Amino acid sequence: MTEQHLVVAEEHSRHNSMVKHLVSMAPFALDPGRLPRRPSKSLFRSAVPLTECWRGGSPTAQGSRPYALGVTVARYDAVADFYEAGWVDTYDDATSVTFLQLLGPLDGLRVLDIACGHGRLSRELARRGAQVTAVDLSTALLEKARAAEGQEPLGICYLHADIASGGLAHAGTFDAVSCSFGLSDIDDLDGALRTVSKALQPGGPFVFSLLHPCFSGGGPVSGSWPSGATYYDEGWWLPEGRASSLRRRVGANHRMLSTYLNSLAAHGLHLDRIAEPAPPAEWTDRAIDASRLPAFLVVRCLKAERHC
Numbered sequence: 299m300t301e302q303h304l305v306v307a308e309e310h311s312r313h314n315s316m317v318k319h320l321v322s323m324a325p326f327a328l329d330p331g332r333l334p335r336r337p338s339k340s341l342f343r344s345a346v347p348l349t350e351c352w353r354g355g356s357p358t359a360q361g362s363r364p365y366a367l368g369v370t371v372a373r374y375d376a377v378a379d380f381y382e383a384g385w386v387d388t389y390d391d392a393t394s395v396t397f398l399q400l401l402g403p404l405d406g407l408r409v410l411d412i413a414c415g416h417g418r419l420s421r422e423l424a425r426r427g428a429q430v431t432a433v434d435l436s437t438a439l440l441e442k443a444r445a446a447e448g449q450e451p452l453g454i455c456y457l458h459a460d461i462a463s464g465g466l467a468h469a470g471t472f473d474a475v476s477c478s479f480g481l482s483d484i485d486d487l488d489g490a491l492r493t494v495s496k497a498l499q500p501g502g503p504f505v506f507s508l509l510h511p512c513f514s515g516g517g518p519v520s521g522s523w524p525s526g527a528t529y530y531d532e533g534w535w536l537p538e539g540r541a542s543s544l545r546r547r548v549g550a551n552h553r554m555l556s557t558y559l560n561s562l563a564a565h566g567l568h569l570d571r572i573a574e575p576a577p578p579a580e581w582t583d584r585a586i587d588a589s590r591l592p593a594f595l596v597v598r599c600l601k602a603e604r605h606c
């Protein structure tokens with residue numbers, strides 16, 4: 299990838315004291331029982347031009363302190379080993395099958411995989427013939443992604459960036475954009491969708507998967523919002539369900555379905571297909587209620603032919 303610029307978060311020592319101050323001012327951020335305010339945009343940023351795929355070092359080391367509000371924090375740095383071990387390169391579950399179907403044939407396409415984590419999906423896109431650029435906020439997960447690229451070279455370009463913090467320098471650089479279970483981790487949805495819209499060619503698909511925003515949970519599986527709140531209370535929270543092993547650690551942003559669809563439309567990303575794959579078999583066994591509700595959502599939007 300040449301002449302590509304992403305605005306990335308940059309952390310200085312003076313920022314650390316600001317982060318501590320913000321955390322001390324926001325005790326609710328550490329209280330899983332309460333919904334905090336929607337996190338605001340990163341306070342400190344600088345544009346770092348990425349003239350080629352950046353493959354080493356850490357120009358944008360993120361603070362690893364989880365759940366600080368007011369700054370963009372790479373929450374997955376603290377759980378990278380756990381995440382890599384639990385989310386492996388298999389794609390035969392109903393959500394992955396649907397996701398790949400909605401993306402369609404990828405041979406020769408330039409695909410931007412946002413919130414790529416350790417590259418689980420990025421690798422499958424590349425195996426299917428896509429030229430993949432993959433972006434994530436977590437340096438620890440990107441290290442794992444690059445290590446996997448060393449073991450199985452697929453030509454994936456991994457970039458460390460906050461996808462919400464700025465735009466690509468050149469509009470329409472990508473034929474398709476994907477985001478597997480990342481939107482509820484991204485604090486600034488509006489900023490992320492702005493980047494997606496700018497990156498896509500007119501008519502290009504943006505495919506994403508999510509825990510269904512309307513899923514209220516069941517048994518040991520946490521839903522999309524806290525049991526003490528309602529579907530209409532949006533914000534970041536920390537689930538407690540025994541079976542929600544990842545979300546117990548990294549939390550999630552709850553947004554109503556209408557918020558997602560209206561934000562997508564505002565960025566010229568118009569709904570084309572929507573699917574509600576069945577929950578995994580173990581949820582059926584362990585939590586009868588969970589198997590009776592739509593647990594996952596996979597959506598394909600198309601970038602409007604004309605969008606300012």
Ligand SMILES: C[S@@+](CC[C@H](N)C(=O)[O-])C[C@H]1O[C@@H](n2cnc3c(N)ncnc32)[C@H](O)[C@@H]1O
Nearest residue numbers: 374413414415418434435436460461478483484
């Ligand atoms: C549940 S993981 C999904 C990883 C991968 N897509 C997969 O399917 O395995 C969510 C990812 O979103 C990333 N993330 C959260 N906020 C982000 C942001 N603002 N910019 C880029 N990545 C972000 C996290 O670091 C994490 O890797």
